[in-house]
Amino acid sequence: MLAYTVKRLVLAVPVLLGLTVIVFLIMAMIPGDPATAILGSYATPENVARLNRQLGLDRSLVEQYFIWLGNLLQGDFGRSFNLNRPVIDEVLERFSATLVLAGAALLLCSVFGLIAGVVTAVRQYGWTDKIVTFFVLIGISIPSFWLGLLMILVFAVWQRWLPASGMFAIYGGGDLPDLLRHLVLPAITLAVVATGVIARLTRAAMLEVLRQDYIRTARAKGVGETRVVCRHAFKAALVNVIPVIGVQAGFVLGGAVYIETVFQWPGIGRMLVTAISTRDLLLVQGGVLVVAASYVLFNLVTDLLQHLIDPRLRT
Amino acid sequence: MTALMEARGVTRRFGGGRSLFGKPKPTVHAVQGVSFEVRRGETLGVVGESGCGKSTLAKLLVGLQRPSEGQVLLEGAGVHDPAVFGRRALAKRVQYVFQDPSSSLNPRKTIRQILEAPLIHLLRMPQAARRGRLAEIMDAVRLRPELLERYPHEFSGGQAQRIGIARALAAEPEILVLDEPVSALDVSVQAQVLNLLDQLKAEFDLTYVFISHDLAVVESVSDRIMVMYFGRVVEEGRSEDLFCRPLHPYTRLLLSSAPVPGRKGIGAESKPAELPDPLAPPPGCAFAARCPQASDLCREVTPPLERDGETAYACHHPRKGIPWPEPAGSGAVEGRIQS
């Protein structure tokens, strides 16, 4: 297992490098001359040429990439010209807020998605199945940014049960209960779609597994039905569901962009949207890289988890 | 008699090469140094258990696989040499019948489309001529021509296998390689297909390479038989010789293991039978670990295939002159089942 973990970590390196290449290429795709854009009205030809030299833009694309990569490896992601602070500082600060939100949402959607999937599979075509399936359908069809607005309207504006925005109360907040109160609405909103997807796939995987010959063997042994479902079938279904949870983690991280905008959550998603509209491209670059890299690591974890469950992968 | 088709030292490896970090990847020898000939007009039976390489061999003969070493010759010309034989030129003369008729027919094509393909692509037959030819082919495999417009799923296993045979016949080949053609069929249908194959052979002057795991089936159709074990030929001979005077201990084990209706007393090895690890094959004879006659020589030196007239065997200690069936308790075979 340890050997495999090391192997996977080593294999993650080319993926991470690939990420930097893609991000670099996307940024190189940007039309127009960055120096001109940065200098604005100071863009005299001498100034532009000097800045280009300073930025290394007079070199070849490959050289530029390696210089840029070297800087990244030293933790130098450049400076955000809007915020006038190092990109990496801003990104890490914002990313921790996003991790709290996304982590909570991922926990919610995994737990409820799995439970709903198993229950609907076992009660196939029954009333429970129909009702849960109906809610799942609504969950995967509803725009999460709109659901967020409705949540604010109902629970924060009309009922005043929970705060509508932010991560902490402005006055007198800052402790854990305060954080949790602020977390409830955005985390639920963010989790809804992923819960639906996980529930559907768990249901399908369970139904597929329950028709397998080894389930019949378990029943022929005299194993009780609860044990058949919870041990034999669920474990086998989990092998197929874990990669889905991995993919959903990506959706949750991405979906955080909307939810953070709606709920004014000070996370990286909102930062990115602002940065894009103000063309603060170094900030966009840094933010995308950090989130993508963390997603690669998360997928590594799901991969190891799957490896742990399925002995067939170990040989 | 000259050989119509010949295999010379054919080896087929899978895997191998090196990984990204230069570590050699595991190699499996599916077929190893196999040489034999197929004579015009005969049926050569190839028999062996799973993992013996018989299906890979079949695919090598029709060009679906390329040998890693050695060559397959058709009347002296190398079939895998693109300068001599294009894929189509080979397909015109050697055709293949698959094991599972349901998976060898495209579910989204009508029987007409399936049977027309070789006429169009191999024979370049104009449309008018195709119609007549299709009727002939369907008649040859005893299917009504109305069935041409149907889809494969509307046919039973036996009928589908006849369509598979019809497709192989459409290109008017000389050799048919039949890879377990009746294994997926029920016994009552199996006999229909075997009888049909027999009639077609006479009708179209065909030569068969008939591959099966079923000894009784192979015996009933073959003139000569080749026994394979772990990628190699272990014994070869005329059908009656091989079944009456088997020389290789593995052939003897196979024959004694097969249950026969109405007879009782198959033999079984006392130790659980395991094939050697294909990724790390032991030196010497692959059968040595299971063989009661095995000596140190067997475990060190791979026995070559020795020819002796019509028979050939790859064994250091062939069971020459030892009667068959062997008296009980004399080696490979532990006592008979008593109940």
Add this chain to the structure above:
Amino acid sequence: MSGAQAAAGAPAPAAKRRSGRPSALSLFARNQLAAFGAGLLLVILLLVLLTPLLPLPDPAATDPVNRLLRPLAEGHLLGSDHLGRDIFSRLLWGTGVSLLVGLSATSVAAIFGSTIGILAGYFGGRADTLLMRGIDMLMAFPYILLALAIVAALGPGLLNALFAIAIVNIPFFARNIRGVTLGLANREFIDAARLSGKSNVSILLTEVLPNVLPVIVITVSTTVGWMILETAGLSFLGLGAQPPAADLGSMLGEGRKLLITAPHVSVIPGVMIFLVVMSINLLGDGIRDLLDPRLKSGALARPAPFTAVDRPVSQLAAASIQDDSVLAVEDLRTQFRIGSDVYRAVDGVSFDIQPHECLGLVGESGSGKSVTALSLLGLVATPPGRIVGGRVLLQGRDLIGLDAAGLRAIRGDQVAYIFQDPLTTLHPLFSIGDQIAEAIRCHRPLSYKEAWAAAVTLLDSVRIPNAAGRAAAYPHELSGGMRQRVSIAMALANDPTLLIADEPTTALDVTVQAQVLKLLDQLRSRSGASLLFITHDFGVVSEVCHRVAVMYAGRIVEIGPTEDVLSAPAHPYTERLIACVPRLGEPGRRLEAIAGLPPAVNHLPPGCAFAERCPHAEDACRAGEISLDGLNDRHLVRCIKPRRAAS
């Protein structure tokens, strides 16, 4: 073979008649949700298409006087927004834009993704590695983030958003389609096409594509909704449609600032997105169900833990008979109901098994032999299986209709099963020792450790070398013969009085089969258990069975001592079945093939089911019920003209 397959194996000739299985269209119509989705989508599409013709105000015309009117205000059906623009008009135009963008993005993603997937899957090797590494790289980005990065580079705008969403979805198509193509490329019909002289291009277009197309359609129909949602999302963030152009997302984005004072401005476009996406999702599910052939036969239904019993009341009260037999089956009937068809898989089967006896049950596929075996302990899958009559007396106690707890107590304890293919019948994720220990602990109050020790002893008794070490192995680490030994050990775990072996050696090589047969025979005689042995092979029957019953079309046509039946078969079917098998050592013997096919068990003829293929049949054979009569007290046959050539 499972029951449903057994039933499905037979009805090939029935395809010519009207099939009782639900047709694709009726399935779709019956799917009310899908029909509802299709209807809703149709209405929305009609409205969008008619928008230019409707007498609506210009969606961009501002009217500061009438700003933020509530819905149902005069002249503004859904009110007006912060610039006084008519929301209804903007909604319809915006819906059109959203649909167009979503569909275009889907098409782009589908075309590029499917092409990549098909090429990678078909050619494999280096092309596959290269293409899929690139795809993996795109997948390494959290979904929307890559779209954001692309929009950031290209600049905000509807067309750029469209490209971004399309690119982000290419991997999804590529991976799905590659998987399917890879499966197809290994199918034999591709090899067959190659041998028919077809070129790679021709194979890709005429053999692979028609089979991949349904999957592409399914993938499209299940992602369109998602793509619309995502493009709306980008617009919502202000990165898609730029004013004055508007799609649903940007309307929602603009309305968000007025959430508290004028909620309708954001709620209305949100409802529209929801309706569009939901209708498409419903329709997509319907299309998926329609094109997924597994659903047609109802195969995705979850099999219940016990077969449903639907037995006439009169049979319940019948007193149990006391005799010596371990098992007595009386007039057992099991049916499969698929659509409006009833497959009588087991149609009045009666037999008994004495202590220490081995009874062989022989038949071809579809004869009902496996279903008979599974019916005994209610293991036939429901749906579609159903026991509709008969009794199964285990030492005098009727098992049919027994409650769940009662039946479960017998399963694996008094009666144990050995199934055909041990690779699929052992759980892949548990070690073999664990699986045997579980079988023990279901019926005996042992600790896990004690049960594990007992499992090792059992593995040793089936002659698995190094049993203590091998107990921790997983099924995939063992050879076929070893796995079947494990199955046997598991069946013997609780010293059953009756073993039911369903084609236990069919998947094995002949030398391994010999060993397993021998082992089974030794263990059976040592433990004193009775054995019901299901097989299609008369050779195997001769080897292990004392008596043999021959099944045809759901009925026993002949039953008697093995030697008697094999040397002097009385039923024409038995006779022909023995004659048509090549026999080792008799290569010259002519094979007497049986003409025709077994009847479909959903269209059984009156009288003898074999009459149509029988050379001796006469009118009386086709007239009515033929009973199973005794030639002598042990040898029974269901024929009015039994063959007595040898006697």
